[in-house]
Amino acid sequence: MKEIPKAYSPNEVEDKWYKYWEEHNLFSSEIDETKEPYTIVIPPPNITGMLTMGHILNNSIQDVYIRYKRMQGFNALWVPGTDHASIATETKVVNYLKEQGIDKEEIGREEFLKHCHVWKEKYGGIITKQLRKLGVSCDWKRERFTMDDEYYKSVIHTFVKLYKEGLIYRGNRMVNWCPVSKSAISDEEVIFKSSNGKLWYFKYPVKDSNEFVIVATTRPETMLGDTGVAVNPKDERFKHLIGKKIILPIVGREIPIFTDDYVDMEFGTGAVKITPAHDVNDYDMGKRHSLEMINIFKEDATTNKNVPLDYQSKDRYEVRKLVVAKLEELGLLEKTEDYTNNVGYSERGGVPIEPYLSEQWFMKMEDFVKPALEVVREGKVNFHPNHWIKTYEHWLGNIRDWCISRQLWWGHRIPVWYHNETNEIYCDENPPTDLENWTQDNDVLDTWASSWLWAQDVFTSEEEQKYYYPTNLLVTGPDIIFFWVARMIMAGMKFMNDIPFKDVYFTSIIRDEQGRKMSKSLGNSPDPLDVIDQYGADALRFTINYIAPLGQDVQFSTDKTELGRNFANKIWNAGRFLLMNAENIKIDNNLLDKHVDFVDEWIATKFQNAIEQYTTSLDKYEINGATKILYSYVWNDFCDWYIELTKDRLYNSESEEIKSAVLTRAINHFDNMLRMIHPFMPFLSEELWSLIAERKDGESISVAQFPLLDKSAINKLAESKMDFVQSIITSIRNIRGEMNIPPSKKIDVLLKTDTLEEDQIKYIQTIARINKLEFGADISKPKASASSVIKNCEIYIPLEGIIDLQVERDRLTKEIQRLEGALIGVNKKLSNERFVNNAPKEVVEKENAKKTDWENSLETLKSILDDLT
């Protein structure tokens, strides 16, 4: 047999097994009516994307579930794919071309799209390749892209259907305009940032009067588009001016002074300049009062011909300076104040958005709201953690129509044609037959108006949709709850008449050690591939799940991965121990239930408990609970105790058959443990599983049966026998530690107890490294000894000549004090009549039992201490 290295080295193991899994199609799924499907669709990453720590968390969670369910016998399917990410990709491609001196407008739509497709070919696969490194068990044969032919058709089909139902309409409305992308964006794509700006006070001259009306503004440049000044109808200060006109400075336009309830008398001067074409609230007021709407900007937010010549074709911030300077020159700048307000930025463009009046396509949201709310309220779709329901409800309750058109080229082009002469609108999946007389709408759809169909449209046939839909689990960050989660539910209810998924798991946000969000600009995000390279994919998967509780942000730093690395190494070495023994001891499955003792029964019991808790945790989406159960079973129960305790029988048994039985059983336990480990640590578990037995080609732990709960394996008696052994050993170790007796030195021990049996003694003797062990109810305390008292047992270690009496006295005193402190609490409770009368009987009994135990121990300890003094 080949040499097994002392340390687990993940790198070659990972590559080997991922290849193996793919070659044997272990993750592919087809319709199989005899099996229940378990389906996850990947939240499609951008084709501009690189793997982030967020992806690691997100995808390892999904992989845990898909592997877990696959092993449980479900027909598990995880569909991977990517999103064309219209605006994000187009921005990148435009920039890339700009670097080469190519202008998007110059080369034209068709040529530009060619570049986009080249980009997609080049970068589209990067992230999915990186995901493989993490070990994700996706069915790669089903990989989808939101602009695949079939998907494209489906998106267009949906548009046409909704248009024909009257749910999609076109309108000239105020939208959030991104001057960088030169496109409208949705409300969700606007990020508000607090910014330190100024509040300028302008004096607007009243016509035919010497008076001025002072208005305050944060955006002086928009005054060039002012078409009114509004005051509150109750405001006495302005009563005499209502109905009069203002001569707008610089421009010279006459604009009315009018009243509107919207105006807050307390704020600023109580008079508001109104720019209906460049502010949402002004727009509403403009409509109410039939004000002129003067658009002063071009689509890149430079000024157009509607402003005086000197101010034309200039950037909005340049115009701001000019306007302020000019008004100051005219003596119309009253004052300037510092002012902090929130400015909406374009998520992709990174610049302040411009409220902009333009012709756009909208989707009516009203009809979508009710079913989407119902399924979540009724628990058909479950959110984890469920407090996100409130956020979801709030958004749905205040939803506005969705602007779905984008003035971009990369995306699903709106299937609408306008007649060149009559301007008639034609909307259909197929272009009009007399195409030469028509012109197609230039806009494409918002990315989310395609990805909201993801859960249904990744399945290309009706049979598949019928079988796999609805999917089971969606794992995603709460940041896209509106963009994607809510809209997928809407789409599901509308087009499939069913929910898109049953459970939604909202992941934590990964932060750095200082609690800051990980971001490219801060440079505080480690490259997950480096972490995988350094520690292994399993280590990273385990660690991130171990430290990421449901619904809480998590602070990550690379060195935390040592936790998972050490854990992987521990498992590796447990396997190594068994394999080394298997070189000398025969494995014989016929002996699986021969020569069983209480330790075997105990570990079987512990395993059942672990499996039960692990399963319950995963079923409740308490993933980090599952990792903790796994960790403590593997490390504390299996390695620290079980393996240690098998050594005696493995090395010292009188017959080879006993050795074989013990080792065979140990390997069997290990096999089961590996299955429990596998969803979290697929590579390591596969490697060890392949080593502990002969495996046929194509066999894999990833499709092996997940351990079933077997309550008959639970043995309470064995558990309590083991408990007793453990507490005696721990006590002896404790004494050794505090008395500084090195482990190499064997000691004599006396145990005063009447509940020990021969099979327990054997283990205590070897594990505690005991030379001579005496036990029984009639043991009497030796003269000079270190002592300890536990429930039903007094422990004496004779240390004549060696013992430091003062150390021993301190030890005993400390223990006595601890017990006395604990007893105070119990006595207080038990002497309280109301406790005895009101608390449940079991609780009172438990307290009584504690009291008796502690009092007995205390009494013994005190007499031992007295002997010493």
Next chain:
RNA sequence: GGGUCCUUAGCUCAGUUGGUUAGAGUGUCUGCUUGACGUGCAGGAAGUCAGUGGUUCGAAUCCACUAGGACCCACCA
């Protein structure tokens, strides 16, 4: 302005229907070449469960308020 979440050992966090002497990892201290593992083993020290008040026989856990922190929504020029 409206809402959600958090505050437990030096650090990172468990503690899920109120009943343990409040746990783990890490760090720290002590000892250890124990026939898998020093990426390890054994042991020790370390906590006014943010504060105040309330409900209760009993509160880290439930309620109210206060303080500090994170986030979401809205957006008054």
